[in-house]
Amino acid sequence: MTTWAHDAIFYHIYPLGLCGAPRRNDFVAAPEPRLAQIHTWIEHLQTLHVNALYLGPLFESGTHGYDTADYYQVDRRLGTNQTLTELVAALHAAGIRVILDGVFHHVGRDFWAFRDLQARGADSPYRDWFVGIDFNGHSPYGDPFGYAGWRGNYDLVKLNLQHPEVRAHLFGAVQFWIEQFGIDGLRLDVAEDIELDFLRDLAAYCRRAHPDFWLLGEVIHGDYTRWANAETLDAVTNYENYKGLFSSHNDRNYFEIAYSLNRQFGEHGLYRDIPLYTFADNHDVSRVANALHNPAHLYPLYALLFTMPGVPSIYYGSEWGISGIKQPADDWSLRPCLTGPTALPEAAQPELAATIAQLARIRQQMGALRRGSYRQLSVAAEQVAFARQWEDEYVVVAVNAADTPAALRLPVNLPDGQTFGDQLAPDQQFTVHNGTLLLETVPAYGARILAPRAA
Numbered sequence: 098m099t100t101w102a103h104d105a106i107f108y109h110i111y112p113l114g115l116c117g118a119p120r121r122n123d124f125v126a127a128p129e130p131r132l133a134q135i136h137t138w139i140e141h142l143q144t145l146h147v148n149a150l151y152l153g154p155l156f157e158s159g160t161h162g163y164d165t166a167d168y169y170q171v172d173r174r175l176g177t178n179q180t181l182t183e184l185v186a187a188l189h190a191a192g193i194r195v196i197l198d199g200v201f202h203h204v205g206r207d208f209w210a211f212r213d214l215q216a217r218g219a220d221s222p223y224r225d226w227f228v229g230i231d232f233n234g235h236s237p238y239g240d241p242f243g244y245a246g247w248r249g250n251y252d253l254v255k256l257n258l259q260h261p262e263v264r265a266h267l268f269g270a271v272q273f274w275i276e277q278f279g280i281d282g283l284r285l286d287v288a289e290d291i292e293l294d295f296l297r298d299l300a301a302y303c304r305r306a307h308p309d310f311w312l313l314g315e316v317i318h319g320d321y322t323r324w325a326n327a328e329t330l331d332a333v334t335n336y337e338n339y340k341g342l343f344s345s346h347n348d349r350n351y352f353e354i355a356y357s358l359n360r361q362f363g364e365h366g367l368y369r370d371i372p373l374y375t376f377a378d379n380h381d382v383s384r385v386a387n388a389l390h391n392p393a394h395l396y397p398l399y400a401l402l403f404t405m406p407g408v409p410s411i412y413y414g415s416e417w418g419i420s421g422i423k424q425p426a427d428d429w430s431l432r433p434c435l436t437g438p439t440a441l442p443e444a445a446q447p448e449l450a451a452t453i454a455q456l457a458r459i460r461q462q463m464g465a466l467r468r469g470s471y472r473q474l475s476v477a478a479e480q481v482a483f484a485r486q487w488e489d490e491y492v493v494v495a496v497n498a499a500d501t502p503a504a505l506r507l508p509v510n511l512p513d514g515q516t517f518g519d520q521l522a523p524d525q526q527f528t529v530h531n532g533t534l535l536l537e538t539v540p541a542y543g544a545r546i547l548a549p550r551a552a
Contacts, residue, residue: 114432164205341485375407418446
Protein backbone atom coordinates (compact mmCIF):
# COMPACT_ATOMS: atom_id res chain seq x y z
CA MET A 98 0.00 0.00 0.00
CA THR A 99 1.00 3.60 -0.53
CA THR A 100 3.13 4.98 2.30
CA TRP A 101 3.80 8.65 1.52
CA ALA A 102 0.55 9.75 3.16
CA HIS A 103 1.93 8.84 6.59
CA ASP A 104 4.19 11.88 6.21
CA ALA A 105 1.58 14.16 4.64
CA ILE A 106 -0.02 17.31 5.92
CA PHE A 107 -2.99 18.16 3.73
CA TYR A 108 -4.66 21.39 2.77
CA HIS A 109 -8.19 21.06 1.38
CA ILE A 110 -9.52 23.50 -1.21
CA TYR A 111 -13.00 23.53 -2.72
CA PRO A 112 -12.04 25.30 -5.95
CA LEU A 113 -15.46 26.36 -7.24
CA GLY A 114 -15.93 28.23 -3.97
CA LEU A 115 -12.43 29.55 -3.34
CA CYS A 116 -12.08 30.83 -6.90
CA GLY A 117 -15.47 32.55 -6.97
CA ALA A 118 -17.00 30.51 -9.79
CA PRO A 119 -20.66 31.03 -10.74
CA ARG A 120 -22.93 28.61 -8.94
CA ARG A 121 -24.38 27.30 -12.20
CA ASN A 122 -22.64 26.23 -15.38
CA ASP A 123 -24.29 27.44 -18.59
CA PHE A 124 -22.19 24.99 -20.67
CA VAL A 125 -21.69 27.63 -23.39
CA ALA A 126 -19.43 30.27 -21.81
CA ALA A 127 -15.77 30.33 -22.75
CA PRO A 128 -13.53 28.70 -20.13
CA GLU A 129 -12.43 31.12 -17.41
CA PRO A 130 -9.08 30.12 -15.79
CA ARG A 131 -10.13 30.91 -12.25
CA LEU A 132 -8.23 27.84 -11.05
CA ALA A 133 -5.00 29.70 -11.76
CA GLN A 134 -5.71 31.78 -8.64
CA ILE A 135 -4.44 28.85 -6.57
CA HIS A 136 -0.90 29.57 -7.79
CA THR A 137 -0.94 32.54 -5.40
CA TRP A 138 -1.67 30.17 -2.49
CA ILE A 139 1.40 27.99 -2.93
CA GLU A 140 3.68 30.15 -0.79
CA HIS A 141 1.03 30.16 1.94
CA LEU A 142 0.86 26.35 1.83
CA GLN A 143 4.61 26.20 2.22
CA THR A 144 4.43 28.57 5.18
CA LEU A 145 1.96 26.15 6.78
CA HIS A 146 4.38 23.25 6.06
CA VAL A 147 1.73 21.61 3.89
CA ASN A 148 3.01 18.97 1.49
CA ALA A 149 -0.25 17.64 0.01
CA LEU A 150 -3.32 19.32 -1.45
CA TYR A 151 -6.80 17.86 -1.79
CA LEU A 152 -8.59 19.73 -4.59
CA GLY A 153 -12.33 19.23 -4.54
CA PRO A 154 -14.39 18.57 -7.68
CA LEU A 155 -12.84 20.03 -10.82
CA PHE A 156 -14.51 18.44 -13.80
CA GLU A 157 -17.35 19.79 -15.91
CA SER A 158 -20.55 19.81 -13.89
CA GLY A 159 -23.84 21.62 -13.62
CA THR A 160 -23.59 23.17 -10.16
CA HIS A 161 -21.49 22.12 -7.15
CA GLY A 162 -19.06 19.79 -8.92
CA TYR A 163 -20.45 16.50 -7.64
CA ASP A 164 -22.98 16.39 -10.49
CA THR A 165 -20.45 15.51 -13.19
CA ALA A 166 -21.24 16.22 -16.85
CA ASP A 167 -17.85 15.24 -18.35
CA TYR A 168 -15.04 13.39 -16.58
CA TYR A 169 -12.50 14.34 -19.23
CA GLN A 170 -12.80 18.15 -19.16
CA VAL A 171 -12.03 20.63 -16.39
CA ASP A 172 -15.11 22.68 -15.52
CA ARG A 173 -15.21 25.72 -17.80
CA ARG A 174 -15.92 27.87 -14.73
CA LEU A 175 -12.41 26.95 -13.55
CA GLY A 176 -10.52 26.89 -16.84
CA THR A 177 -9.24 24.22 -19.18
CA ASN A 178 -7.30 21.00 -18.84
CA GLN A 179 -4.15 23.04 -19.44
CA THR A 180 -5.03 25.26 -16.46
CA LEU A 181 -5.03 22.22 -14.21
CA THR A 182 -1.92 20.74 -15.80
CA GLU A 183 0.03 23.93 -15.07
CA LEU A 184 -1.29 24.15 -11.50
CA VAL A 185 -0.34 20.56 -10.60
CA ALA A 186 3.11 21.09 -12.11
CA ALA A 187 3.61 24.21 -9.98
CA LEU A 188 2.46 22.41 -6.84
CA HIS A 189 4.79 19.49 -7.53
CA ALA A 190 7.66 21.93 -8.07
CA ALA A 191 6.91 23.28 -4.58
CA GLY A 192 7.01 19.77 -3.08
CA ILE A 193 3.22 19.46 -2.74
CA ARG A 194 1.40 16.32 -3.88
CA VAL A 195 -2.11 16.60 -5.32
CA ILE A 196 -5.20 14.42 -4.98
CA LEU A 197 -8.51 15.11 -6.71
CA ASP A 198 -12.13 14.20 -6.06
CA GLY A 199 -13.19 10.99 -7.80
CA VAL A 200 -16.98 11.20 -8.06
CA PHE A 201 -17.88 7.78 -9.40
CA HIS A 202 -21.06 6.78 -7.59
CA HIS A 203 -23.27 9.18 -9.52
CA VAL A 204 -23.34 11.84 -12.25
CA GLY A 205 -25.43 14.92 -12.91
CA ARG A 206 -28.42 15.18 -15.20
CA ASP A 207 -26.16 17.03 -17.65
CA PHE A 208 -23.88 14.00 -18.03
CA TRP A 209 -23.60 13.34 -21.76
CA ALA A 210 -24.80 9.72 -21.58
CA PHE A 211 -27.84 10.69 -19.49
CA ARG A 212 -28.63 13.40 -22.04
CA ASP A 213 -28.59 10.72 -24.73
CA LEU A 214 -30.99 8.64 -22.65
CA GLN A 215 -33.32 11.63 -22.33
CA ALA A 216 -33.22 12.20 -26.08
CA ARG A 217 -33.49 8.60 -27.31
CA GLY A 218 -35.25 6.81 -24.49
CA ALA A 219 -35.27 3.04 -24.76
CA ASP A 220 -33.19 3.26 -27.95
CA SER A 221 -30.25 4.86 -26.13
CA PRO A 222 -27.16 2.63 -26.02
CA TYR A 223 -26.52 4.07 -22.54
CA ARG A 224 -29.80 2.98 -20.93
CA ASP A 225 -27.97 0.35 -18.90
CA TRP A 226 -25.34 2.79 -17.66
CA PHE A 227 -27.71 3.90 -14.91
CA VAL A 228 -29.45 2.18 -12.02
CA GLY A 229 -33.19 1.72 -11.81
CA ILE A 230 -34.16 2.75 -15.35
CA ASP A 231 -37.89 2.11 -15.71
CA PHE A 232 -39.79 3.18 -18.83
CA ASN A 233 -43.11 2.46 -17.14
CA GLY A 234 -42.89 5.56 -14.97
CA HIS A 235 -41.65 9.13 -14.75
CA SER A 236 -38.88 10.78 -12.77
CA PRO A 237 -39.49 13.66 -10.33
CA TYR A 238 -38.08 15.92 -13.06
CA GLY A 239 -40.67 14.74 -15.60
CA ASP A 240 -38.48 12.41 -17.62
CA PRO A 241 -40.48 9.64 -19.36
CA PHE A 242 -38.62 7.07 -17.27
CA GLY A 243 -37.66 6.48 -13.67
CA TYR A 244 -34.13 6.13 -12.32
CA ALA A 245 -32.27 5.84 -9.02
CA GLY A 246 -30.82 8.96 -7.45
CA TRP A 247 -28.22 9.12 -4.71
CA ARG A 248 -30.13 8.86 -1.41
CA GLY A 249 -33.23 10.25 -3.08
CA ASN A 250 -31.45 13.19 -4.72
CA TYR A 251 -32.57 12.95 -8.34
CA ASP A 252 -30.15 15.62 -9.52
CA LEU A 253 -27.50 12.95 -8.84
CA VAL A 254 -28.09 9.97 -11.13
CA LYS A 255 -26.74 6.67 -9.82
CA LEU A 256 -24.28 4.95 -12.17
CA ASN A 257 -24.37 1.20 -12.79
CA LEU A 258 -20.83 0.46 -11.66
CA GLN A 259 -21.20 -3.19 -12.64
CA HIS A 260 -21.53 -2.29 -16.33
CA PRO A 261 -18.26 -2.95 -18.22
CA GLU A 262 -18.58 0.17 -20.36
CA VAL A 263 -19.17 2.36 -17.31
CA ARG A 264 -16.09 0.93 -15.64
CA ALA A 265 -14.04 1.42 -18.78
CA HIS A 266 -15.18 5.03 -19.00
CA LEU A 267 -14.36 5.79 -15.36
CA PHE A 268 -11.08 3.90 -15.24
CA GLY A 269 -10.10 5.57 -18.48
CA ALA A 270 -10.76 8.94 -16.87
CA VAL A 271 -8.44 8.07 -13.98
CA GLN A 272 -5.74 6.99 -16.44
CA PHE A 273 -6.22 10.30 -18.27
CA TRP A 274 -5.93 12.28 -15.03
CA ILE A 275 -2.70 10.50 -14.13
CA GLU A 276 -1.16 10.98 -17.56
CA GLN A 277 -2.45 14.48 -18.29
CA PHE A 278 -2.27 16.09 -14.86
CA GLY A 279 0.19 13.91 -12.95
CA ILE A 280 -2.03 13.57 -9.89
CA ASP A 281 -0.92 11.54 -6.86
CA GLY A 282 -4.22 10.12 -5.68
CA LEU A 283 -7.97 10.41 -5.33
CA ARG A 284 -10.50 11.11 -2.63
CA LEU A 285 -13.45 8.90 -3.54
CA ASP A 286 -16.75 10.63 -2.94
CA VAL A 287 -19.35 8.64 -0.93
CA ALA A 288 -17.09 5.59 -0.96
CA GLU A 289 -19.28 3.96 1.68
CA ASP A 290 -22.09 3.72 -0.91
CA ILE A 291 -19.91 2.19 -3.65
CA GLU A 292 -19.79 -1.56 -4.21
CA LEU A 293 -16.62 -3.03 -2.72
CA ASP A 294 -15.80 -5.02 -5.84
CA PHE A 295 -15.71 -1.78 -7.83
CA LEU A 296 -13.38 -0.21 -5.28
CA ARG A 297 -11.09 -3.25 -5.35
CA ASP A 298 -10.93 -3.24 -9.13
CA LEU A 299 -10.36 0.52 -9.20
CA ALA A 300 -7.56 0.19 -6.65
CA ALA A 301 -5.84 -2.53 -8.67
CA TYR A 302 -6.18 -0.46 -11.84
CA CYS A 303 -4.76 2.68 -10.18
CA ARG A 304 -1.81 0.87 -8.64
CA ARG A 305 -0.89 -0.71 -11.94
CA ALA A 306 -0.90 2.72 -13.53
CA HIS A 307 0.84 4.49 -10.63
CA PRO A 308 2.27 2.23 -7.86
CA ASP A 309 2.42 5.13 -5.37
CA PHE A 310 -1.16 6.28 -5.99
CA TRP A 311 -3.11 7.06 -2.79
CA LEU A 312 -6.80 6.22 -2.52
CA LEU A 313 -8.82 7.89 0.22
CA GLY A 314 -12.48 7.00 0.70
CA GLU A 315 -15.18 9.22 2.14
CA VAL A 316 -16.66 7.05 4.90
CA ILE A 317 -18.74 8.36 7.79
CA HIS A 318 -19.95 5.28 9.66
CA GLY A 319 -18.87 1.68 10.12
CA ASP A 320 -15.73 -0.38 10.50
CA TYR A 321 -13.13 1.51 8.50
CA THR A 322 -11.22 -1.69 7.67
CA ARG A 323 -14.12 -2.71 5.44
CA TRP A 324 -12.88 -0.09 2.98
CA ALA A 325 -9.28 0.53 4.04
CA ASN A 326 -7.25 -2.64 3.61
CA ALA A 327 -4.56 -4.18 1.44
CA GLU A 328 -6.97 -4.93 -1.43
CA THR A 329 -9.15 -1.85 -1.46
CA LEU A 330 -8.36 1.70 -0.28
CA ASP A 331 -5.35 3.10 1.53
CA ALA A 332 -7.37 5.16 4.01
CA VAL A 333 -10.75 6.67 4.80
CA THR A 334 -12.00 9.85 6.42
CA ASN A 335 -11.94 9.65 10.22
CA TYR A 336 -15.38 11.05 11.03
CA GLU A 337 -15.33 9.44 14.46
CA ASN A 338 -12.45 11.64 15.56
CA TYR A 339 -13.77 14.65 13.64
CA LYS A 340 -16.79 14.56 15.93
CA GLY A 341 -14.73 13.83 19.02
CA LEU A 342 -12.39 16.75 18.43
CA PHE A 343 -15.09 19.38 18.85
CA SER A 344 -17.53 17.63 21.18
CA SER A 345 -14.82 16.68 23.68
CA HIS A 346 -14.11 20.39 24.05
CA ASN A 347 -17.72 21.51 24.09
CA ASP A 348 -18.67 18.93 26.72
CA ARG A 349 -15.47 19.31 28.76
CA ASN A 350 -15.06 15.60 28.23
CA TYR A 351 -11.67 14.54 26.92
CA PHE A 352 -12.67 10.99 27.84
CA GLU A 353 -14.55 10.88 24.53
CA ILE A 354 -11.61 11.61 22.25
CA ALA A 355 -9.30 9.54 24.47
CA TYR A 356 -11.61 6.54 24.13
CA SER A 357 -11.64 6.88 20.34
CA LEU A 358 -7.87 7.25 20.13
CA ASN A 359 -7.36 4.14 22.26
CA ARG A 360 -9.94 2.18 20.28
CA GLN A 361 -8.42 3.16 16.98
CA PHE A 362 -4.69 3.39 17.66
CA GLY A 363 -3.86 1.98 21.08
CA GLU A 364 -2.03 -1.27 21.78
CA HIS A 365 -4.93 -3.30 20.37
CA GLY A 366 -6.25 -0.53 18.14
CA LEU A 367 -8.34 -1.39 15.12
CA TYR A 368 -6.58 1.00 12.74
CA ARG A 369 -2.99 1.13 13.99
CA ASP A 370 -1.47 0.77 10.53
CA ILE A 371 -3.98 2.82 8.53
CA PRO A 372 -3.22 6.51 7.83
CA LEU A 373 -6.76 7.73 8.49
CA TYR A 374 -7.53 11.20 7.13
CA THR A 375 -8.08 13.43 10.17
CA PHE A 376 -9.77 16.83 9.98
CA ALA A 377 -11.52 19.49 12.02
CA ASP A 378 -13.90 20.57 9.24
CA ASN A 379 -14.47 20.28 5.50
CA HIS A 380 -16.76 21.37 2.67
CA ASP A 381 -19.72 19.37 4.04
CA VAL A 382 -19.79 20.40 7.72
CA SER A 383 -19.88 23.63 9.69
CA ARG A 384 -16.54 25.34 10.21
CA VAL A 385 -14.75 24.27 13.35
CA ALA A 386 -14.88 27.85 14.64
CA ASN A 387 -18.67 27.51 14.65
CA ALA A 388 -18.73 23.93 15.94
CA LEU A 389 -16.82 24.96 19.08
CA HIS A 390 -18.65 26.82 21.85
CA ASN A 391 -15.43 28.48 23.02
CA PRO A 392 -13.14 29.87 20.29
CA ALA A 393 -10.14 29.52 22.62
CA HIS A 394 -10.51 25.76 22.16
CA LEU A 395 -9.27 26.09 18.58
CA TYR A 396 -5.73 26.02 19.96
CA PRO A 397 -5.85 22.76 21.96
CA LEU A 398 -8.00 21.22 19.21
CA TYR A 399 -5.37 21.84 16.54
CA ALA A 400 -2.66 20.68 18.96
CA LEU A 401 -4.50 17.35 19.11
CA LEU A 402 -5.08 17.23 15.36
CA PHE A 403 -1.37 17.56 14.62
CA THR A 404 -0.08 15.18 17.29
CA MET A 405 -2.58 12.30 17.29
CA PRO A 406 -2.27 9.43 14.78
CA GLY A 407 -3.59 10.06 11.29
CA VAL A 408 -3.05 12.37 8.35
CA PRO A 409 -4.02 15.92 9.38
CA SER A 410 -5.85 18.24 7.01
CA ILE A 411 -6.63 21.96 7.11
CA TYR A 412 -9.75 23.21 5.31
CA TYR A 413 -9.02 26.43 3.47
CA GLY A 414 -9.65 29.52 5.58
CA SER A 415 -10.06 27.64 8.85
CA GLU A 416 -6.47 28.50 9.72
CA TRP A 417 -7.86 31.98 10.46
CA GLY A 418 -10.93 30.73 12.31
CA ILE A 419 -13.38 31.88 9.64
CA SER A 420 -17.09 31.17 10.08
CA GLY A 421 -19.42 28.97 8.06
CA ILE A 422 -22.56 27.21 9.24
CA LYS A 423 -24.10 24.33 7.32
CA GLN A 424 -27.59 25.13 6.09
CA PRO A 425 -30.36 22.60 5.45
CA ALA A 426 -30.32 23.00 1.66
CA ASP A 427 -27.24 25.08 0.82
CA ASP A 428 -23.57 24.38 1.54
CA TRP A 429 -22.14 27.43 -0.20
CA SER A 430 -21.58 29.24 3.10
CA LEU A 431 -19.03 26.53 3.87
CA ARG A 432 -17.24 27.13 0.56
CA PRO A 433 -16.54 30.87 0.34
CA CYS A 434 -14.58 32.84 -2.20
CA LEU A 435 -11.31 34.06 -0.68
CA THR A 436 -9.42 36.62 -2.71
CA GLY A 437 -5.99 35.66 -1.44
CA PRO A 438 -4.02 33.76 1.19
CA THR A 439 -4.01 36.44 3.85
CA ALA A 440 -5.72 36.56 7.22
CA LEU A 441 -9.09 38.16 6.69
CA PRO A 442 -9.63 41.45 8.56
CA GLU A 443 -12.85 40.09 10.05
CA ALA A 444 -11.32 36.75 11.03
CA ALA A 445 -11.81 36.05 14.69
CA GLN A 446 -8.47 34.25 15.06
CA PRO A 447 -5.88 36.00 12.85
CA GLU A 448 -3.01 34.46 14.87
CA LEU A 449 -4.24 30.87 14.56
CA ALA A 450 -2.41 30.26 11.28
CA ALA A 451 0.95 30.88 12.93
CA THR A 452 0.13 28.30 15.62
CA ILE A 453 -0.94 25.77 13.01
CA ALA A 454 2.28 26.39 11.08
CA GLN A 455 4.29 25.79 14.25
CA LEU A 456 2.43 22.55 14.97
CA ALA A 457 2.87 21.38 11.38
CA ARG A 458 6.59 22.15 11.46
CA ILE A 459 7.01 20.12 14.66
CA ARG A 460 5.07 17.24 13.13
CA GLN A 461 7.25 17.29 10.03
CA GLN A 462 10.37 17.13 12.19
CA MET A 463 9.23 14.20 14.33
CA GLY A 464 8.77 10.75 12.90
CA ALA A 465 7.01 9.67 16.09
CA LEU A 466 4.17 12.14 15.44
CA ARG A 467 3.79 11.01 11.84
CA ARG A 468 4.24 7.26 12.15
CA GLY A 469 4.56 6.39 15.82
CA SER A 470 2.57 4.15 18.12
CA TYR A 471 0.02 5.62 20.51
CA ARG A 472 -0.18 5.06 24.29
CA GLN A 473 -2.41 6.99 26.63
CA LEU A 474 -0.65 8.33 29.72
CA SER A 475 -3.38 10.32 31.43
CA VAL A 476 -6.92 11.56 30.86
CA ALA A 477 -9.21 13.89 32.78
CA ALA A 478 -12.21 16.02 31.87
CA GLU A 479 -10.08 18.78 30.32
CA GLN A 480 -6.60 17.27 30.06
CA VAL A 481 -5.23 14.39 28.02
CA ALA A 482 -1.67 13.13 27.62
CA PHE A 483 -0.21 10.41 25.45
CA ALA A 484 3.09 9.07 24.17
CA ARG A 485 4.04 8.49 20.54
CA GLN A 486 7.02 6.28 19.72
CA TRP A 487 8.66 5.40 16.43
CA GLU A 488 11.91 3.47 16.37
CA ASP A 489 14.11 5.25 18.98
CA GLU A 490 12.12 8.49 18.98
CA TYR A 491 9.79 9.08 21.93
CA VAL A 492 7.43 12.06 22.23
CA VAL A 493 5.02 12.98 25.00
CA VAL A 494 2.03 15.19 24.25
CA ALA A 495 -0.07 16.91 26.93
CA VAL A 496 -3.11 19.04 26.04
CA ASN A 497 -5.08 21.28 28.37
CA ALA A 498 -8.54 22.57 27.39
CA ALA A 499 -9.17 24.37 30.70
CA ASP A 500 -9.05 28.14 31.18
CA THR A 501 -6.35 27.75 33.85
CA PRO A 502 -2.93 26.05 33.74
CA ALA A 503 -2.87 22.38 34.73
CA ALA A 504 -0.27 20.21 36.47
CA LEU A 505 0.12 16.61 35.30
CA ARG A 506 2.04 13.61 36.60
CA LEU A 507 2.67 11.22 33.73
CA PRO A 508 3.94 7.63 34.10
CA VAL A 509 6.75 6.98 31.64
CA ASN A 510 8.98 3.95 31.22
CA LEU A 511 12.16 6.02 31.09
CA PRO A 512 15.25 6.31 33.31
CA ASP A 513 15.33 8.85 36.12
CA GLY A 514 17.06 12.04 35.17
CA GLN A 515 15.90 11.96 31.54
CA THR A 516 15.15 15.54 30.55
CA PHE A 517 12.45 16.60 28.10
CA GLY A 518 12.26 19.86 26.20
CA ASP A 519 9.01 21.46 25.05
CA GLN A 520 8.97 21.92 21.27
CA LEU A 521 6.38 24.69 21.64
CA ALA A 522 8.36 26.55 24.31
CA PRO A 523 12.07 25.71 23.95
CA ASP A 524 13.00 27.39 27.23
CA GLN A 525 10.86 24.90 29.19
CA GLN A 526 12.24 21.53 30.30
CA PHE A 527 10.99 18.70 32.50
CA THR A 528 12.75 15.73 34.14
CA VAL A 529 11.74 12.15 34.93
CA HIS A 530 11.79 11.22 38.64
CA ASN A 531 10.79 7.78 39.91
CA GLY A 532 9.26 6.82 36.59
CA THR A 533 7.12 9.96 36.50
CA LEU A 534 7.33 12.98 34.26
CA LEU A 535 6.03 15.91 36.27
CA LEU A 536 4.61 18.80 34.27
CA GLU A 537 4.22 21.63 36.75
CA THR A 538 2.18 23.58 34.22
CA VAL A 539 0.47 22.92 30.94
CA PRO A 540 -0.77 26.32 29.70
CA ALA A 541 -4.46 27.17 29.67
CA TYR A 542 -5.97 26.34 26.29
CA GLY A 543 -2.55 25.02 25.37
CA ALA A 544 -0.28 22.04 25.00
CA ARG A 545 3.20 20.72 25.49
CA ILE A 546 5.00 18.56 22.95
CA LEU A 547 7.94 17.02 24.78
CA ALA A 548 10.96 15.30 23.31
CA PRO A 549 13.98 13.96 25.24
CA ARG A 550 17.02 16.19 25.32
CA ALA A 551 20.43 14.72 24.78
CA ALA A 552 22.39 14.12 27.95
